[in-house]
Amino acid sequence: MLASFDGTWVRLENEGRSLYDQSGYGRPENDGLRLAPEEAAYLVHRGRLEVRGYDFDRLLTVFASQPNFLRSFLVYRDIRERGYVVQTGPHDFRVFRRGQRPGSGQSQYMVRVVSERDPIDFSVLIGEAEASSSLRKQHVLAVVDDENELTYYEIKVQPLPPQDQVEPTAPISCQQVGKYAVAPTSPEEGDLPGSYGMRLDPARIVLSPLEILALMRIGRLTLHRDGQPVGAAEYFAMIAGTDRELPEKLRVYEDLRGRGYIPRTGYKFGHHFRVYTGKKTHSEMLVQALAPGASLPMSAISRSVRLAHSVKKKMLFGCEHKQGIHYVEFARIKL
DSSP: OEEEEOSSOEEEOGGGHHHHHHHOOSEEETTEEEEOHHHHHHHHHTTSOEETTBOHHHHHHHHTTSTTHHHHHHHHHHHHHTTOOEEEOSSSEEEEOTTOOTTTSOEEEEEEEEETTSEEEHHHHHHHHHHHHHTTOEEEEEEEOTTSOEEEEEEEEOOOOOOOOOOOOSOEEEEEETTEEEEEOOTTTOSOTTSOSEEEETTEEEEOHHHHHHHHHTTOEEEEETTEEEOHHHHHHHHHTTOTTHHHHHHHHHHHHHTTOEEEEOGGGTSSEEEEOSSSSSOOEEEEEEOTTOEEEHHHHHHHHHHHHHTTOEEEEEEEOSSSEEEEEEEEEOO
16 A cells, blocks of 8 residues: 655555554544554554655654654554554553454553653553543553563552451550650550551560551550650651651551551562551562652662562552552553
8 A cells, every 4th residue: 555644644545444444553534544653654564555755764764753753663563463453542552452443342451651761650650540440441551671672561540448457446555665665565465456566575565666656646555755755746756857758658557557458567578568468477468658749760660560579469559649548550461
């Protein structure tokens, strides 16, 4: 087929309509067909299309003046050669279910193309993932690395289902010891409800700063230092001086506790929390708390996902968005 190029779009006349009807290429326009740059380059590369005055190399050079064209083309080509029909938009690409095409089928994936070097703005990511979910589509990040290899991640943003956990009902009186607190207990009383703290010996349980703050803020713990009461605001100010991430960690910690989960330090896994549902011996999730408006390089996210997968846990990022904590899960997939 022979097409023309006007500097932006590649257009075919009547005979090009069969490309849309049979394989879902392009968008019908009057009596012809308009092809996006990725579609035109792919068809020329496969020898299914000729463009007046342009071979593949020249066409690629012209299209490369558009930001990030090459990586978008690589993703388009990869998805097409996996047997899917692909159209541009509403993010970068809309991918139809295998064997289906526009007009007679439904799309399955909404794909955003990024580089391994790109910062991922979690507010934007959450908005796009929720938009995909509202259309009942899977939201996918197609990541192009520095050697132009592709990795696909499915992005899920959904509330964590509540768990049945028993929280302390009576206030716990503690003595502050440095940043920590020691709660007296007896062997008969056992551990604190909700699996708070670490048992120091049969008569004492040591509570961490996040546990102390969370229990103080719900009225379940009173703290004393040198015989004087210590308020939650005073204790928070003291801890915040040694932990710059305390505000976001506390918000996510309290949210997880409020949903019935048991968050413990995830230091050994390089993240803020390892999280238990109480149904299994081992933790089931790793959670990294993020400040509102936070961005992370895609390369750092990839390392986190791979580590979580290697220890058979889900990787979640807890981020405050629209006055609530949203949990963003990254999971590698094969299309």
